[in-house]
Amino acid sequence: MNTPELTTVRRTEKHSPVWLLSAARLMPERPPRFGVQILHGFSDKKERWFPFMQFIAACGGVAVIHDLRGFGATVPEGTDGKTAPADLGYSYETLLDDLDAVWRESLPEPDDLSRFLFGHGMGALIAGLYTAARPAEVTGLILSGLPHRERLVSPTLGWFALESVFTGDGACLPLLNRIAATCYNKGFTPEPASDGRYLWTTNDLAARYEFAADLVCCRDHPLGDYRNLLRLTRDFWRPSSWEKPGGIPVLCMAGESDPVSGGRKGMQRAVRFLGDMGFRAGSKVYPGMRHDLFMDTERETPYTDAMRFVLTRLPKRPAAPAPDPTEGTA
Numbered sequence: 001m002n003t004p005e006l007t008t009v010r011r012t013e014k015h016s017p018v019w020l021l022s023a024a025r026l027m028p029e030r031p032p033r034f035g036v037q038i039l040h041g042f043s044d045k046k047e048r049w050f051p052f053m054q055f056i057a058a059c060g061g062v063a064v065i066h067d068l069r070g071f072g073a074t075v076p077e078g079t080d081g082k083t084a085p086a087d088l089g090y091s092y093e094t095l096l097d098d099l100d101a102v103w104r105e106s107l108p109e110p111d112d113l114s115r116f117l118f119g120h121g122m123g124a125l126i127a128g129l130y131t132a133a134r135p136a137e138v139t140g141l142i143l144s145g146l147p148h149r150e151r152l153v154s155p156t157l158g159w160f161a162l163e164s165v166f167t168g169d170g171a172c173l174p175l176l177n178r179i180a181a182t183c184y185n186k187g188f189t190p191e192p193a194s195d196g197r198y199l200w201t202t203n204d205l206a207a208r209y210e211f212a213a214d215l216v217c218c219r220d221h222p223l224g225d226y227r228n229l230l231r232l233t234r235d236f237w238r239p240s241s242w243e244k245p246g247g248i249p250v251l252c253m254a255g256e257s258d259p260v261s262g263g264r265k266g267m268q269r270a271v272r273f274l275g276d277m278g279f280r281a282g283s284k285v286y287p288g289m290r291h292d293l294f295m296d297t298e299r300e301t302p303y304t305d306a307m308r309f310v311l312t313r314l315p316k317r318p319a320a321p322a323p324d325p326t327e328g329t330a
Helices: 044-058 093-108 122-134 155-166 175-180 204-215 225-238 263-276 298-309
Strands: 005-011 018-024 033-039 061-066 114-120 142-143 249-255 282-288
Touching: 005 093, 018 093, 033 093, 033 122, 044 061, 044 298, 061 093, 093 122, 093 204, 093 225, 093 282, 114 122, 122 225, 122 249, 142 175, 142 298, 155 225, 175 225, 249 263, 249 298, 263 282, 282 298
Parallel strands: 033 061, 033 114, 114 142, 142 249, 249 282
Antiparallel strands: 005 018, 018 061
């Protein structure tokens, strides 16, 4: 299998440091028929999605991904490597423009391809809000492990805002990070060989161990990261955030045992909400799978379903012109 090509996208904004977005692209062997832009989740990085990118390329598409600000190898220009990752929180206001910059710079002729957005977890929230704001840029939308609507989001945001007055958004609060890492483990029984961490993420024990050992993913996050995550959740589920997108197809995907998305009931609510917002929405729920269904033991099934959704929604190719029966005659 081919290895994705690593690139760097330089982003300059007013009154902000220059950021270097660490991105990757994988082209198919033949000219691509479509493009899929992947948005990873919270405490994630682009390299964990390379196997899915290889599957996309094998289906004839170009796959593009970047480390969101505050995650993976994306850093401000001039960072010397000694800055604590927790100091590099992402900015809520830059997320949508970053997507466009990576898409444009990763492809020689980005306007010629049907563009599908794939988002997982936090990335699903971003993908949805991008499509709500810029529907003309998106052919279809795949939302994996979409965080479900929480009644406590707004009160928690109020608490975080008050906490930020005293600590600043860059502060790492040990209790908050401990709660974030363990709050979804309730209801899962550890395997005999398991250390009991991140049970909610996947049935694949090796994938859980690899994730837990990755200091880029499993690190403490600043308060600002959690505030932005909750802002994304609040805005996704707020009807006033959405423009009517004109019937864009969307596929919601979740493991039945995913506490983040709410499993089958969460997907039913998501489909109803997105339908009310103007989408043509459907869902796939996977029995026994957990939050990271694209890293689960039966990951090939959601791989296939995601690509079937894309391939069946590509614009039809124009028919080849019929041969001229008089051509070549005297």
